[in-house]
Amino acid sequence: MSDKHTSVTRTPLKSSNRANRPFRSPFSNIPKLDKTGPKASPSSCSLISGKRSALQKNIKVKRRCVENISEKVQKENASTVVVWNDLVALQDRIQKKEEEINSLKSKFTHSRKYKLDDLKSAINTWQQGCQEALEELRKNVQERNGRTINMVELLTALGIPVDMVGLNVEDDTFA
Numbered sequence: 001m002s003d004k005h006t007s008v009t010r011t012p013l014k015s016s017n018r019a020n021r022p023f024r025s026p027f028s029n030i031p032k033l034d035k036t037g038p039k040a041s042p043s044s045c046s047l048i049s050g051k052r053s054a055l056q057k058n059i060k061v062k063r064r065c066v067e068n069i070s071e072k073v074q075k076e077n078a079s080t081v082v083v084w085n086d087l088v089a090l091q092d093r094i095q096k097k098e099e100e101i102n103s104l105k106s107k108f109t110h111s112r113k114y115k116l117d118d119l120k121s122a123i124n125t126w127q128q129g130c131q132e133a134l135e136e137l138r139k140n141v142q143e144r145n146g147r148t149i150n151m152v153e154l155l156t157a158l159g160i161p162v163d164m165v166g167l168n169v170e171d172d173t174f175a
Contacts, residue, residue, distance in 0.1 A: 127165065127166055134165065151167055
């Protein structure tokens with residue numbers, strides 16, 4: 001064994017103000033009670049009951065506040081459901097209106113691009129050309145077969161609607 005006399009030095013611990021202080025028990029400062037036990041005075045009971053009633057009042061007030069807040073939240077939740085349904089309905093209406101606007105825009109551009117008078121004149125020109133071609137075809141068919149053919153028979157054989165060509169069915173002539 002070593003005969004060296006070692007001195008006890010206290011080393012500071014990291015990040016501690018009381019690192020070099022001796023240990024003290026937390027129970028050393030408790031006052032000693034009489035052997036009869038603690039005595040309750042009537043004034044101390046009233047203090048305790050006063051504090052208790054104040055705490056109970058405070059708790060009641062806080063409960064009312066919580067209840068008011070919960071009622072407001074429930075009302076807001078109910079109103080948000082109504083608002084959400086209104087929002088969905090508005091989105092549907094907006095979508096329908098946008099579709100209607102798009103169709104009106106296309107109609108407007110179509111009407112500007114193709115004027116009605118020009119279209120009617122072009123239809124008449126094509127109808128007259130078709131009527132002349134049908135008359136020539138009927139003559140050619142009559143020459144080849146040697147028998148007369150109605151214009152209605154010719155149109156049905158070709159799959160052309162009678163109304164499109166402007167044929168008068170009773171007279172077998174074009175209008």
